[in-house]
Amino acid sequence: MAVLVIADVHGNSIDDSTHKTVTAAQAIGGDVDILIAGDGADDAAAAAAKISGVRKVLHADDPSYAHRLAEPLADLIVKVAADYDAILKTAATTGKNVMPRVAALLDVMQISEIVSVEGPDTFVRPIYAGNAMQTIKSNDAKKVITVRATSFAAAEEGGNATIEKIDAAGDPGISSFVGEELTKSDRPELTGAKIVISGGRALASYENFEKYIFPIADKLGAAVGASRAAVDAGYVPNDYQVGQTGKVVAPELYIAVGISGAIQHLAGMKDSKVIVAINKDEEAPIFQVADYGLVADLFKALPELEEALG
Amino acid sequence: MKVLVPVKRVIDYNVKVRVKSDESGVDLANVKMSMNPFDEIAVEEAIRMKEAGTVTEIVAVSIGPEKAQDQIRQALAMGADRGLLIKTDENVEPLSVAKLLKAVVDEEKPELVILGKQAIDDDSNQTGQMLAALLGWPQGTFASKVEKDGDKLNVTREIDGGLQTIAINMPAIVTTDLRLNEPRYASLPNIMKAKKKPLDVKEIGDYDVDVTPRLETVKVTEPPKRKAGAKVESVAELVDKLKNEAGVI
Ligand SMILES: Cc1cc2nc3c(=O)[nH]c(=O)nc-3n(C[C@H](O)[C@H](O)[C@H](O)COP(=O)(O)OP(=O)(O)OC[C@H]3O[C@@H](n4cnc5c(N)ncnc54)[C@H](O)[C@@H]3O)c2cc1C
Numbered sequence: 001m002a003v004l005v006i007a008d009v010h011g012n013s014i015d016d017s018t019h020k021t022v023t024a025a026q027a028i029g030g031d032v033d034i035l036i037a038g039d040g041a042d043d044a045a046a047a048a049a050k051i052s053g054v055r056k057v058l059h060a061d062d063p064s065y066a067h068r069l070a071e072p073l074a075d076l077i078v079k080v081a082a083d084y085d086a087i088l089k090t091a092a093t094t095g096k097n098v099m100p101r102v103a104a105l106l107d108v109m110q111i112s113e114i115v116s117v118e119g120p121d122t123f124v125r126p127i128y129a130g131n132a133m134q135t136i137k138s139n140d141a142k143k144v145i146t147v148r149a150t151s152f153a154a155a156e157e158g159g160n161a162t163i164e165k166i167d168a169a170g171d172p173g174i175s176s177f178v179g180e181e182l183t184k185s186d187r188p189e190l191t192g193a194k195i196v197i198s199g200g201r202a203l204a205s206y207e208n209f210e211k212y213i214f215p216i217a218d219k220l221g222a223a224v225g226a227s228r229a230a231v232d233a234g235y236v237p238n239d240y241q242v243g244q245t246g247k248v249v250a251p252e253l254y255i256a257v258g259i260s261g262a263i264q265h266l267a268g269m270k271d272s273k274v275i276v277a278i279n280k281d282e283e284a285p286i287f288q289v290a291d292y293g294l295v296a297d298l299f300k301a302l303p304e305l306e307e308a309l310g
Numbered sequence: 311m312k313v314l315v316p317v318k319r320v321i322d323y324n325v326k327v328r329v330k331s332d333e334s335g336v337d338l339a340n341v342k343m344s345m346n347p348f349d350e351i352a353v354e355e356a357i358r359m360k361e362a363g364t365v366t367e368i369v370a371v372s373i374g375p376e377k378a379q380d381q382i383r384q385a386l387a388m389g390a391d392r393g394l395l396i397k398t399d400e401n402v403e404p405l406s407v408a409k410l411l412k413a414v415v416d417e418e419k420p421e422l423v424i425l426g427k428q429a430i431d432d433d434s435n436q437t438g439q440m441l442a443a444l445l446g447w448p449q450g451t452f453a454s455k456v457e458k459d460g461d462k463l464n465v466t467r468e469i470d471g472g473l474q475t476i477a478i479n480m481p482a483i484v485t486t487d488l489r490l491n492e493p494r495y496a497s498l499p500n501i502m503k504a505k506k507k508p509l510d511v512k513e514i515g516d517y518d519v520d521v522t523p524r525l526e527t528v529k530v531t532e533p534p535k536r537k538a539g540a541k542v543e544s545v546a547e548l549v550d551k552l553k554n555e556a557g558v559i
C-alpha cells in the first residue's frame with residue numbers, strides 16, 4: 001500500500017500543514033510519498049525530503065505549476081495516481097480547488113476535510129458546520145482525501161527521502177494566472193498560530209482593528225482573525241475569516257471580541273484549547289463555548305487588556 | 311450566452327441541527343429548508359450578467375426531492391428564466407450530481423455554469439470542480455468577482471493568502487464565495503410571475519448516469535461538547551486566569 005501527499009507549495013517552500021497531512025497519511029498506512037509541483041521549487045522538494053517517515057519525493061518543476069492552477073495541477077496528480085491507494089492534500093484553498101477535480105478525473109468520490117482516520121477506508125469528517133460528525137467508509141479502490149490540518153499533529157523532521165524528478169503533465173492551456181493581491185502581515189499565519197484574536201462586526205472599521213486588536217495581537221504574538229460580518233463590511237481582508245466557510249483554527253488560545261457566536265463562526269474555532277469571549281451582551285451565544293467570558297464594552301476592555309499585558 | 315445555475319435544497323442556515331439518537335443521520339423532520347446560500351449568490355450573479363447584457367437565458371436546475379421545486383421557483387422569482395428538477399428522494403453524492411449536471415450541460419449547451427462553492431449541509435465543496443473535470447472545462451472557484459473579457463472570464467478568487475485573479479476560457483465553471491454579491495429578495499409580483507415560468511420535472515432514470523453511492527455512512531454522532539466556563543469580572547481577573555489557571559499567555 002502507498003499513499004501520496006500533495007504538498008502545498010508556495011514559491012520555493014512548503015506550508016507547515018504538509019507535515020500534518022503526512023501524519024494523516026501515515027495513519028492510513030503503507031509507504032508515504034510527497035509530490036512537489038512548483039516552478040523553481042528545489043528547496044521545497046528538499047524540505048519535503050526531510051519530513052520523517054517519507055519514502056520518496058516526486059518533484060515536477062514547470063512554469064505551469066507556479067500559481068497552483070487547478071487544471072495543470074490536477075492533470076499531473078492524475079498522471080502519477082496509478083501507483084497509489086490514497087491521495088491526500090490539506091483542505092486549504094488549493095486542496096479544495098484541485099482535489100475534487102482529481103477525484104472526478106479518477107471517477108472517485110472525494111472525502112472532504114477529514115479530522116480522523118479510523119482505518120484505511122474509514123474516516124470522520126464534520127458536516128452541518130461541525131454540528132454533526134460523520135463516520136464514512138469509502139468503497140472506492142483509490143481514495144482522494146482532503147485533510148483538516150488542525151486535527152493532526154505535525155510529522156517530525158529528520159527524514160532523508162530520495163528526490164525523484166518527474167516530467168510535467170503539460171498545460172491544457174484553458175486557464176492562466178493574471179495577478180494576486182496577497183495580504184501582507186508580519187503576524188503568524190492564522191491556521192498555524194498558537195494564539196488568535198478575532199474581531200467581529202462590533203469593531204465597526206479597519207481603523208478600530210488597527211487601534212484595538214492589532215496592538216494586542218502583537219503583544220501576544222497572535223494571528224488576527226475575524227467574523228464574516230467584519231470581512232463582508234470590508235474591515236479586514238477575506239483571508240481573515242474564521243468559520244464554516246472560511247478558515248478553521250484550533251490555537252491554544254482564541255480571543256473573540258465583539259463576535260456574537262453564530263454556528264458558522266463556532267464551526268471554525270470551537271476546537272481551540274482555551275476560548276475567551278469579550279462581548280457587551282451577556283446573552284451572546286459565544287459565551288456558551290467560552291472558558292472565560294468578559295461582559296464588557298470592547299472599546300474600554302481592550303485598551304485595559306493591552307496595558308495589562310505590559 | 312446561456313447560463314446554467316444548479317440550486318440545492320438544504321436545511322436553513324439558521325437552524326441548529328440535531329443528531330438522531332440512532333446515529334443514522336441528522337433529524338430533518340419539520341425543519342425549515344431553504345436554497346443553499348451560496349446558490350442564491352450564484353443565481354444573483356447570473357441575473358446581474360443578464361441585466362448587463364452578457365447573458366440571454368438562465369436555467370435553474372436542482373437534483374432533489376419533489377419539494378426542491380420551491381427552491382427552483384425562488385430562483386425563477388429572483389430572475390431565472392426556466393427550471394429543471396431531476397427528482398430523487400435518495401441522497402445523491404457530489405460525484406453523481408456532477409455526472410447528472412454534465413448530462414444536462416450536454417443537452418442545454420450553456421457557456422457558463424455558476425454553482426455555490428459548498429452546500430451548507432454536507433460541506434463537501436466538490437460539485438463545481440468535479441463538473442469542470444468531467445466536461446474538461448476550466449474552473450474559477452471561490453469567486454469574489456467575475457468579469458467577461460472577450461471570449462474569456464476574469465475570475466478573482468478568495469484564497470488563503472488573499473485574492474488571486476485568473477483568466478479562464480469559455481465555456482467555464484464558476485463557483486461562488488460570499489463576497490461575490492448580495493442576493494436580492496424576490497418581490498411579490500415576481501413571485502407571482504415565477505409561478506408561470508416553465509419548470510420541467512424529470513427522474514434520475516431519464517438520464518444514463520450511474521448514481522450508486524461510493525461512500526457509506528457508518529454513523530453520525532454529536533461533536534464533542536464544550537462547556538461554558540466562568541465569567542470574569544474584570545480585565546485584571548482575565549489576565550490572571552489566562553496566566554495562572556490556563557497557562558496560555
Ligand atoms: C452561508 C453562510 C456562511 C457563513 N460563514 C461564516 C463564516 O465562515 N464565519 C463567520 O464568522 N460567519 C459566517 N457566516 C455568518 C454568521 O451567520 C454570522 O452572521 C456572523 O458570524 C456574525 O458576525 P459577528 O458575530 O461579527 O456579528 P454580530 O452577530 O452582529 O455580532 C456582533 C456582536 O458584537 C457585540 N458588540 C457590539 N458592540 C460591542 C461593544 N462595543 N463591545 C463588545 N461587544 C459588542 C454584540 O453584542 C454582538 O454579540 C455565514 C453565514 C452564511 C449564511
